[in-house]
Amino acid sequence: MKTRILQIVALIGILITGCATETTTIDVVHDDGKPVMALDYRDFAQAASEMLQSMLSSGAMKKPGGGRYVVATGRVVNDTMQRIDTDQLMAKIEEELLNSGQVVMTSAVGGKGAPDQLVHETRELRDSEEFDQNTVAAKGTLIAPELSISGKIFQRNLRYDNNRQQVEYYFQLQVTDMKTGLRFWQKETIIGKRGSNQSVAW
Numbered sequence: 513m514k515t516r517i518l519q520i521v522a523l524i525g526i527l528i529t530g531c532a533t534e535t536t537t538i539d540v541v542h543d544d545g546k547p548v549m550a551l552d553y554r555d556f557a558q559a560a561s562e563m564l565q566s567m568l569s570s571g572a573m574k575k576p577g578g579g580r581y582v583v584a585t586g587r588v589v590n591d592t593m594q595r596i597d598t599d600q601l602m603a604k605i606e607e608e609l610l611n612s613g614q615v616v617m618t619s620a621v622g623g624k625g626a627p628d629q630l631v632h633e634t635r636e637l638r639d640s641e642e643f644d645q646n647t648v649a650a651k652g653t654l655i656a657p658e659l660s661i662s663g664k665i666f667q668r669n670l671r672y673d674n675n676r677q678q679v680e681y682y683f684q685l686q687v688t689d690m691k692t693g694l695r696f697w698q699k700e701t702i703i704g705k706r707g708s709n710q711s712v713a714w
Contacts, residue, residue, distance in 0.1 A: 549679055549707050550594055559683040560604040562701045567605075572687055572697035573614045573659075582655050583615045584690075586662030587623035592681065593667055599624075601683070605661070618657050659696065660688050672706055679705045 547554075567573060575581050585606060588598035609615050619628035626632055631654070637643045638651075663685035672678040680702060687697040 584657035586660040589664040591666035
């Protein structure tokens with residue numbers, strides 16, 4: 513009887529496993545999979561690439577007289593119907609900017625607060641007897657940002673025809689001089705998609 517029950521349980525397990533949808537790994541570099549109406553990693557990669565190419569080729573990030581600008585990431589507003597973490601877009605841009613050798617990024621300040629809170633928290637150790645004060649950052653050692661990158665992502669949904677819709681995503685970034693408030697660079701990249709009215713774009 514026990515053997516019979518075990519055989520039935522094993523058979524059920526095999527059937528369930530056989531009916532399960534196979535999981536596959538995506539090649540994020542060469543993926544030519546089916547496009548989706550919502551924003552996916554390919555869209556962020558495309559937008560970041562176009563923004564970076566424009567920013568670096570414009571010469572806006574080259575500091576007159578040599579040296580490197582200190583850059584902070586300001587606010588990048590998500591005004592789409594999707595729950596987008598704008599850090600996803602900026603992480604790629606920050607990475608490539610650093611790799612370009614033209615700028616350094618600050619972790620002490622940013623549009624959402626300090627990207628690395630430890631920069632400030634370690635300075636609270638100045639009065640602690642538990643820490644060698646020679647190893648604690650002194651006052652007046654933080655470097656203020658010279659440039660800020662800020663922007664916005666917004667979405668427009670349009671009826672293309674009776675059965676299809678067009679969704680437009682606008683990526684806007686700008687670089688501002690923190691001392692003068694003057695804008696050094698600005699770019700808008702548009703990603704458009706057309707699909708069924710039944711497709712969800714959020």
